[in-house]
Amino acid sequence: MTPPCVVSAPGKVLITGGYLVLDPAYRGLVLGTSARFYAAVQMAAQSSVKPVPPASDDSVCRLVHVEAPQFTDASWVYAVQWPDGGDSDWKLVDVTEQYGYTPGGNPFVEAALRLTLAYAEHGGGGRPWHERLASGTIKITMLADNDFYSQHEQLVARQLPVSRQGLQALPRFCRTDRRLRDVHKTGLGSSAALTTSLVAALLAFLDVCQPDDADGRRIVHNLAQVCHCYAQGKIGSGFDVSAAADEQGQREQICALVADEQRQ
Known part of the structure; x- marks a missing residue:
């Protein structure tokens, strides 16, 4: 298994403001926290899921296997399919139940995957994203x-x-022994931190941009805002994503923490 590309993003504490900031006449204040969400993206040499057959003889199919080991039934599998020889007309299909995992995907994970791949296809400056997927299954660990x-x-x-x-x-x-939808949150913006860290890690992994420079932060912020709104089905204040994107970045020292968690 290749070393993971790890990006973290902090939670938030809203001091003042709210939906009023949707009007440019108003401002608010939000602080980033020491609590962080981590996304580790890597090519898996071996996976607990077997490759799905391509949709047709002239198409390619690769898997994205996402796990959040702190929670019960938090494994999701997506198939990315595209025509052989190019990445146009690609599609993302939830095949979680097909591989024996509990159905019911995470909307924030799926939105981050779907929209980041779309951005990588149309707005990315690196090599075509399907080349990064060609060698096998992508393993994503969320902590x-x-x-x-x-x-x-x-x-x-x-x-x-x-x-x-x-x-x-x-x-x-620490493991919660609960499903993600049943766990009690503390209000630090976990969904925004999850979304932002995953978007940033995917963009870095796909060679679209680096989240630790100014232009990369701008791309991560804008794309994470879109993903978060898409997953929620509404336009929010954006405070939590702004806080998460402002301090997201890669940290070599946390790679060992993620690797240790994956081995458990």
Whole structure:
């Protein structure tokens, strides 16, 4: 398995403002947090899912396998299909149930995949994205710092005090033993941080842009905003994505953390 391309994005705390900022006459204030969401994208030498057959003899099909190991039933598989010899008329198909995983995809993951591939096809400056997919399955691992979710059940199960000291004693990327839709959030903008980190990691992996320069940050911010609105089905204030995109970046030291989590 190749080393992962890892990008992280922080959560947010809204100080003042809200939907009023949709009117240019108003401003707001939001702060990034130390809690971060991590997306690791890599080519998998071997995968727990087998390749799906192409839609036709003159088409190519590759898999994208997404896992969020902190949660129950958080594995999603997508098939990317395109005509042999080019990436026009490609499509993304959710084949999660076909491979024995619990159906019901994550709208933020799917939006990030679908729209980032579309941007890479039409707006990317690097080599065609289908060349990066040609060698096999893409493995994506999503991890979140504990502060994004309530850890009360984990503290009680480990007989730790419900306090700051108890939280600090929990393992990093603590498993919640719940489905993602059932976990209790703390309001730090987990969906925006997930979306932004995944968009940035995919853009870097596909050689479209680098998230640690000014132009790359602009692209990540704009695309993550579109993905987040698409997944939610509405236009929000954009505060959480703005905070996540402002401080997202690649960190070599977290690659080891992600690799350790993948081996468990």
